[in-house]
Each structure stands twice: as C-alpha cells, then as structure tokens.
Amino acid sequence: MEMNIIALIGAAIIPLLVGAVYYGPLFGKSWMNVNGFTEEDLKGGNMALIFGLSLLFSFMIALSLSTIVIHQMGFMQILQPLADAGNNEAKETFESLIANYGDVHRTWGHGALHGAFVSMLFAFPIIAINALFERRGWKYIGIHTGYWLITLSIMGAIICQFL
DSSP states (O other), X not given: OOOOHHHHHHXXXXXHHHHHHIIIIITHHHXXXXXXXXXXXXXXXXXXXXXXXXXXXXXXXXXXXXXXXXXXXXXXXXXXHHHHTTOHHHHXXXXXXXXXXXXXXXXXXXXXXXHHHHIIIIIHHHHHHHHHHTTOOHHHHHHHHHHHHHHHHHHHHHHHXXX
C-alpha cells in the first residue's frame, strides 16, 4: 500500500480550518467565556509558532488516524515486514489480500464514522480527564469535544477515501 502524502497533509490542515470557524464565529465567544479569555488576552503569542506546531501535531494525528480508519493497514503491519524480508508466502498473501479486499470500507462515510469513534472514545475521555483535574465544567468539555468530533470525522473521511 502506497501512502498518499497529499491526503495526509490535506487531513492535517483540517484542524486549522475547522478551528478557524468553530472557535471563531460559531463558538468563539462561548470558548472565550468558559476559559475566562478576553480579546486582549488572545492578541499576544507567537502565531507562527502556534500554527506551525499545530500543523505538525495535526500531521501526527493524521498518521495515527490512518491506522484506525483504514482496516487494510492491519494486513500491511503484519505481512509487509515479512514480505520485505524475503518471505514469498507473506508477499503473495499480502498482495492477494490487497487485490481482493483493498477497497473494502474505503469510503467517506466509513472514515467519518471511525473519526467520530476516535473522538468519542479517545479525545473525549482525554479532554474530560484534563477538565476534571483543572476544575472545568461540562460546557468546556462539550465545546472541545464538539470540535474534535467534527475535526476527526472530516480527517477520517479524507484519509479513508484518499490514502
């Protein structure tokens, strides 16, 4: 299986695009209120560093998400190293599986579904645990979980369809 770096980069841009709308016109005021921020508080900071690191971290998320939304990655993880080491049986098995099942569950909807699962079963608990220890409320948890639900669903859809 070939990796489509363009699809990964495209998926990595999604958190920035969704964030611009979600934490801007949609829920910007609520997000600021729940965090106790003012417009003045948000004017500082090295925006190049913030956006650059956010893009790097988003790329890392896209790489991780690809192993979850693309079931064929399991074939690759098990058989490809053996095939690369010269095991012809593993190579033939891998090629046969990909030829027969390489396109199974490779749709927008399937990727979005798995992205939603990841947001609710992974991102939500992390956000909630942090929020509990920081003494944040459910509104804080809901705002951030909603962002990751939308973001990971879109990322999953792109990765599953194009990677």
